[in-house]
Amino acid sequence: MQIRFMSRLESEQIVSLSVRAEIERLKEQVPSVWYDADGRSRTHWFDLVTETRDGIRIAQAVKYEVDILRSGLEAVLLRLSRAASDPANLGAAGRPFADEYRILDEHSVCGVVVDNAELIQRFLGDRDHEAVAAVRAWLSEAPAEFPLHAAKKAAELGFRGMRALVALLASGEVVLREHERIEPVTIFVNRLFNPR
Numbered sequence: 711m712q713i714r715f716m717s718r719l720e721s722e723q724i725v726s727l728s729v730r731a732e733i734e735r736l737k738e739q740v741p742s743v744w745y746d747a748d749g750r751s752r753t754h755w756f757d758l759v760t761e762t763r764d765g766i767r768i769a770q771a772v773k774y775e776v777d778i779l780r781s782g783l784e785a786v787l788l789r790l791s792r793a794a795s796d797p798a799n800l801g802a803a804g805r806p807f808a809d810e811y812r813i814l815d816e817h818s819v820c821g822v823v824v825d826n827a828e829l830i831q832r833f834l835g836d837r838d839h840e841a842v843a844a845v846r847a848w849l850s851e852a853p854a855e856f857p858l859h860a861a862k863k864a865a866e867l868g869f870r871g872m873r874a875l876v877a878l879l880a881s882g883e884v885v886l887r888e889h890e891r892i893e894p895v896t897i898f899v900n901r902l903f904n905p906r
Contacts, residue, residue, distance in 0.1 A: 720757055720772045722824045723814050727760055729830040731882030735761040742769065742807045744793045754786060759808065769808035775815045787811045826879075826892050833877040841867050841874035846883065849902040855887060859894040 740759040757772040794806035844865035861875040862868050878884050887897040
């Protein structure tokens, strides 16, 4: 998949969304064609369109607050969301372009989330399937909560185990207990925990 973005804000949103376990698909710069009340064809380009694992499609405009106010974007999205239920605007599959319409601005991005997402992406890029499989197996025996550095002992993988555990955040098999930057002492919640 090739991602092209227009601004740092878009880049941060893409990175943050791309590692969320509930996001199945992410597309950028997607046109939405709709018909206004006069029957004229209109097109609006969404910066991002995501689809969740349960099939909810979310069209997202990523703009700085000053650009939102200047552009009248809120009014455009309101028209689009109202037009979505018009049968003339349903897609080939009989569903609207999106189930939800959102505006993401600089206030909706968090530096901690972006930093963690970049780390997750970097460790996913390792493609260390052996380490991920070993850590996943270790999780079935691991406690419900533990610090990141505990994964070093998983199959005696050392730092490979830590990197694999961070990569597993993207699958949702583990989550962070607190909203914080990932550090060796960060507490992970084991969703594969099996109390006996």
